[in-house]
Amino acid sequence: MTEENQKIVTRFPPSPTGMMHIGTARTALFNWLFARKHGGKMLFRIEDTDRARHNEKAVTALINATKWLGLDWDGEIVSQYERREHHVSIAQKLLEDGKAWKCYYSQEELEAIRKENGGFKLPRREELESKYTPSQTEEYTVRILGPVEGETTVSDKVQGDVTMQNAELDDFVLLRSDGTPTYMLSVVCDDHDMGVTHVIRGDDHLNNTFRQNVIYDAMCWQKPVYAHVPLILGPDGTKMSKRHGAASVEEYREMGYLPEAMRNYLLRLGWSHGDDEIISDAQAKEWFDLEHIGKSAARFDFDKLENLNAHYIRESDTDALLKECEHFYQKNHNITPNVQAISQIKACADELKSRAKTLIQLTDESAFFAKDVPLNFDEKASTVLSPDALAILGHLEKSFEDCDAFTSLDIQDICKVIAKEYVGGKLGKVAMPLRAALTGTTVSPSVFHVAEILGKEETCNRIRSAITAMQ
Ligand code: GLU
Numbered sequence: 084m085t086e087e088n089q090k091i092v093t094r095f096p097p098s099p100t101g102m103m104h105i106g107t108a109r110t111a112l113f114n115w116l117f118a119r120k121h122g123g124k125m126l127f128r129i130e131d132t133d134r135a136r137h138n139e140k141a142v143t144a145l146i147n148a149t150k151w152l153g154l155d156w157d158g159e160i161v162s163q164y165e166r167r168e169h170h171v172s173i174a175q176k177l178l179e180d181g182k183a184w185k186c187y188y189s190q191e192e193l194e195a196i197r198k199e200n201g202g203f204k205l206p207r208r209e210e211l212e213s214k215y216t217p218s219q220t221e222e223y224t225v226r227i228l229g230p231v232e233g234e235t236t237v238s239d240k241v242q243g244d245v246t247m248q249n250a251e252l253d254d255f256v257l258l259r260s261d262g263t264p265t266y267m268l269s270v271v272c273d274d275h276d277m278g279v280t281h282v283i284r285g286d287d288h289l290n291n292t293f294r295q296n297v298i299y300d301a302m303c304w305q306k307p308v309y310a311h312v313p314l315i316l317g318p319d320g321t322k323m324s325k326r327h328g329a330a331s332v333e334e335y336r337e338m339g340y341l342p343e344a345m346r347n348y349l350l351r352l353g354w355s356h357g358d359d360e361i362i363s364d365a366q367a368k369e370w371f372d373l374e375h376i377g378k379s380a381a382r383f384d385f386d387k388l389e390n391l392n393a394h395y396i397r398e399s400d401t402d403a404l405l406k407e408c409e410h411f412y413q414k415n416h417n418i419t420p421n422v423q424a425i426s427q428i429k430a431c432a433d434e435l436k437s438r439a440k441t442l443i444q445l446t447d448e449s450a451f452f453a454k455d456v457p458l459n460f461d462e463k464a465s466t467v468l469s470p471d472a473l474a475i476l477g478h479l480e481k482s483f484e485d486c487d488a489f490t491s492l493d494i495q496d497i498c499k500v501i502a503k504e505y506v507g508g509k510l511g512k513v514a515m516p517l518r519a520a521l522t523g524t525t526v527s528p529s530v531f532h533v534a535e536i537l538g539k540e541e542t543c544n545r546i547r548s549a550i551t552a553m554q
Pocket residue numbers: 096097098130270283284285288
């Protein structure tokens with residue numbers, strides 16, 4: 084069947100182990116795009132069978148991170164754990180059909196047998212039972228009765244044909260001795276029951292595919308199409324992790340990245356459409372395919388992500404952007420801009436947006452609008468506000484008082500006149516103290532524009548306050 088006439092069903096099945104790794108996010112994105120492109124469905128399943136390490140907070144974090152990324156799913160979220168009884172019934176059926184067997188050896192016995200057989204592999208059932216007798220006949224695990232001869236080929240959409248000798252496989256466990264199903268069993272049952280047609284996941288699962296196929300064959304179920312995507316590496320070529328700075332979606336959000344930039348970046352990291360770097364959602368949904376997923380692992384490039392973020396910040400609607408910024412004004416500056424500050428920030432928005440690489444930068448360079456005097460002067464601003472600079476500010480303030488229109492051009496002209504009169508025409512020697520006085524920092528949009536937006540009264544007020552504070 085071709086993708087055109089088949090109803091595509093993909094799935095996003097994360098395990099709730101903590102924050103969402105960006106590799107997981109990229110897998111979700113690929114599944115989402117593939118489903119959306121073909122008018123299919125993306126299902127969301129939480130693989131929460133590991134009860135010892137289960138943590139509801141991690142489930143909530145996964146859902147929130149998926150929503151923040153802008154990915155939606157079809158139907159209710161499925162809990163794998165809640166389907167466990169069904170998984171057990173499939174193992175029972177395999178037992179009844181003679182396609183699985185009860186293994187009575189204890190952990191210790193299996194360890195000893197493994198050791199005797201060279202370390203890691205167990206002999207297959209026939210050999211095992213003919214050579215070793217278990218010490219008890221009450222507790223057992225249920226193991227698949229896998230093929231011993233021949234070979235299995237997985238035609239992977241990314242990796243191509245991958246072949247494994249069946250002798251390399253093992254009779255893996257379906258039900259543990261406490262009766263609980265394993266991941267290997269649950270994932271196959273769920274994918275089958277949910278009608279999953281395409282499994283797009285990290286290539287760390289490629290080996291599992293051969294085992295999962297044994298279950299599909301034993302149950303006579305149709306196998307999905309597989310696409311195993313290479314891992315994401317850090318800039319140094321090792322698996323992307325905390326060591327590289329930030330490895331989770333939540334961390335990138337906290338660093339001031341926009342979800343659209345993350346989507347675009349993660350898409351390009353591992354998939355290509357010619358040389359296109361900036362790809363809108365609409366284009367992504369139209370163009371995405373499995374054939375252009377890269378075969379080799381991609382390295383994370385922070386500069387590229389930052390450039391894309393800068394692009395999406397510039398393109399964003401200002402109101403929506405300021406909504407996203409609320410969190411950073413609060414967290415980093417302990418402020419909630421009021422209506423007046425918001426309208427001042429908006430008056431400066433084009434410049435702020437064209438400068439900012441992250442929302443943190445945008446909030447850092449505009450928070451001063453929402454602050455009251457006396458401002459807190461950062462270290463650099465304090466250095467700029469030397470006694471000489473304070474004298475200049477005194478002159479400026481007087482000239483400003485006499486200026487009626489107070490447009491940024493008037494303000495710049497006044498600064499030029501003062502510069503000529505006191506500092507040999509060096510405009511920076513006037514503009515920098517003015518910036519420090521108005522913003523408490525040494526980085527901001529054009530200080531002439533900032534002064535105009537603040538208005539004459541507030542500008543003079545901030546200058547006087549700076550002089551008093553630093554004298
Ligand atoms: N729950 C698995 C994981 O988070 C995914 C399994 C799969 O995609 O088959 O790695």
